[in-house]
Amino acid sequence: MSQPDTGAPAPKKALEVRCPSCGTMHLYSTENPYRPFCSKGCKAIDLGAWASESYRVEAKPSSEDLLDDPTA
Ligand SMILES: [Zn+2]
Numbered sequence: 001m002s003q004p005d006t007g008a009p010a011p012k013k014a015l016e017v018r019c020p021s022c023g024t025m026h027l028y029s030t031e032n033p034y035r036p037f038c039s040k041g042c043k044a045i046d047l048g049a050w051a052s053e054s055y056r057v058e059a060k061p062s063s064e065d066l067l068d069d070p071t072a
Contacts, residue, residue, distance in 0.1 A: 021046045 017028040017035075021042035028035055037043040 019038040026038035
């Protein structure tokens with residue numbers, strides 16, 4: 001980490017990636033079971049968001065929503 005930033009590609013070293021969930025830069029390590037996420041929590045958040053999104057798509061709108069449907 002004492003190397004100056006010359007713009008050259010980093011040597012084979014620890015790779016830093018951005019966590020898709022929280023955006024924190026963290027080391028991408030094969031020892032990290034949650035990669036590319038920084039932690040278990042972030043992976044859970046991402047999976048939870050995906051699951052809830054899927055659920056919303058699957059769920060049918062209520063009758064109230066149907067009354068407001070502009071495509072009806
Ligand atoms: Zn994260």
